Amino acid sequence: MSSPKIAVYSLSDLKNTTDDALPNYLTSLKFRQSHYLTDIRLALGYSAVIIAAITFYADWKLGWERTKYGTFWAVLAYFILNGALTFWTWGVERGKVFVGEIEHQSVGRNTISIASSVAKHTPIYNLTVSYTNSKGVEKKLELSSPFTRWFDVDGFFITKPFQQWLASEVPIIGQIDTKNIPGAGSGSGKVNGTSEAMAVVVEQKVDVQTPRKTTGSEAAPPSTRSRKAKKAADR
Amino acid sequence: MFSALSSLQPRQFLTQILNFALVLSTAFMLWKGLSVATDSPSPIVVVLSGSMEPAFQRGDLLFLWNRGMNTQIGEVVVYNVKGKDIPIVHRVVRRYGGGEQPLKLLTKGDNNLADDTELYARGQDYLERSQDIIGSVVGYVPFVGYVTILLSEHPWLKTVMLGIMGVMVVLQRE
Numbered sequence: 317m318s319s320p321k322i323a324v325y326s327l328s329d330l331k332n333t334t335d336d337a338l339p340n341y342l343t344s345l346k347f348r349q350s351h352y353l354t355d356i357r358l359a360l361g362y363s364a365v366i367i368a369a370i371t372f373y374a375d376w377k378l379g380w381e382r383t384k385y386g387t388f389w390a391v392l393a394y395f396i397l398n399g400a401l402t403f404w405t406w407g408v409e410r411g412k413v414f415v416g417e418i419e420h421q422s423v424g425r426n427t428i429s430i431a432s433s434v435a436k437h438t439p440i441y442n443l444t445v446s447y448t449n450s451k452g453v454e455k456k457l458e459l460s461s462p463f464t465r466w467f468d469v470d471g472f473f474i475t476k477p478f479q480q481w482l483a484s485e486v487p488i489i490g491q492i493d494t495k496n497i498p499g500a501g502s503g504s505g506k507v508n509g510t511s512e513a514m515a516v517v518v519e520q521k522v523d524v525q526t527p528r529k530t531t532g533s534e535a536a537p538p539s540t541r542s543r544k545a546k547k548a549a550d551r
Numbered sequence: 552m553f554s555a556l557s558s559l560q561p562r563q564f565l566t567q568i569l570n571f572a573l574v575l576s577t578a579f580m581l582w583k584g585l586s587v588a589t590d591s592p593s594p595i596v597v598v599l600s601g602s603m604e605p606a607f608q609r610g611d612l613l614f615l616w617n618r619g620m621n622t623q624i625g626e627v628v629v630y631n632v633k634g635k636d637i638p639i640v641h642r643v644v645r646r647y648g649g650g651e652q653p654l655k656l657l658t659k660g661d662n663n664l665a666d667d668t669e670l671y672a673r674g675q676d677y678l679e680r681s682q683d684i685i686g687s688v689v690g691y692v693p694f695v696g697y698v699t700i701l702l703s704e705h706p707w708l709k710t711v712m713l714g715i716m717g718v719m720v721v722l723q724r725e
Contacts, residue, residue: 336563354562361569368576371583380592391584398577 324471330463331434333473334441335413341479342414345492349416353409364397422491425450439463445486459485571720591617591686596629596638597696602660610697615686622680627688633672641667654680
């Protein structure tokens with residue numbers, strides 16, 4: 317997975333890149349993503365914009381006197397839709413980056429929703445995860461980690477530690493993605509987090525040097541391939 | 552920067568476009584809302600000439616109200632002359648009719664020697680209150696209108712500003 321380089325001091329870059337990576341990871345685990353929150357937001361927003369566009373066109377073609385009453389209703393409708401959009405974004409979506417469900421033999425059927433947030437000027441990623449199983453039992457947990465855990469100093473997103481963080485902190489993900497849980501006993505607390513991420517990065521560098529296939533060293537394959545290609549060229 | 556835009560998922564792409572469209576449409580609809588409230592096609596105008604000095608200077612921003620149809624002598628009104636599309640702001644100096652009859656007005660710039668008969672359309676000696684007037688001045692802010700004078704005297708500035716705004720909103724995800 318190649319994500320572009322970002323500015324490590326830009327909090328919104330850090331958050332947006334991570335927000336984008338989260339659904340990618342979960343859908344790769346066969347979570348089915350539901351887009352209804354986004355779709356309703358888009359529908360509300362675009363209906364408002366279309367009303368404004370029609371008003372603009374009518375005003376331009378017919379002039380003020382003939383569009384006066386239509387404009388009144390259009391303005392009313394526009395601001396009602398805009399209010400609904402604001403309510404939807406702040407009252408319903410509330411930073412949700414993933415809503416979906418999962419059906420897996422180890423966990424059964426569950427619906428899950430994950431919201432992310434970042435406090436101002438604090439490079440810590442907060443997640444609120446809540447999932448409900450088929451019996452209606454809801455589990456809610458909050459986790460947070462510094463962005464340094466999955467961004468390297470150059471601003472590249474490293475998939476592995478991010479997935480390991482989620483798999484080890486969120487039971488429902490861990491039960492499905494068992495290979496992403498690091499050795500028993502580790503994987504709790506924020507203090508460990510940073511050093512763990514560093515350990516993983518070091519591990520990956522080792523991978524690059526020795527073209528040995530290990531699980532999920534996703535940064536490694538391209539460089540090994542180029543090495544092979546070079547060797548082939550030498551020969 | 553644009554490669555970042557093209558790599559977006561369709562929903563994210565639509566969201567970025569929506570954010571930009573909402574900025575523009577909200578500005579436009581606020582303006583139209585003000586039009587509806589004041590019953591004036593152009594509720595805020597900028598003074599372009601010095602014909603009303605010392606009451607209003609070039610660059611003053613005027614707020615109009617078009618709901619009081621019984622305009623009195625001494626009120627400052629903005630009117631459109633048929634066939635010309637630049638609104639003029641001058642003071643009412645004489646009125647005819649009113650009540651049952653349609654109200655007719657004669658205007659004059661405070662700083663002008665003669666009344667406005669010269670400025671009206673050919674053969675027109677007075678203004679029809681209900682047709683020609685787009686509002687009476689109810690408030691003003693000095694100087695701030697200079698920005699729009701600049702924009703209207705150099706139309707390319709508008710294009711540049713709009714372009715910059717658009718690119719910013721589409722590319723930013725703050």
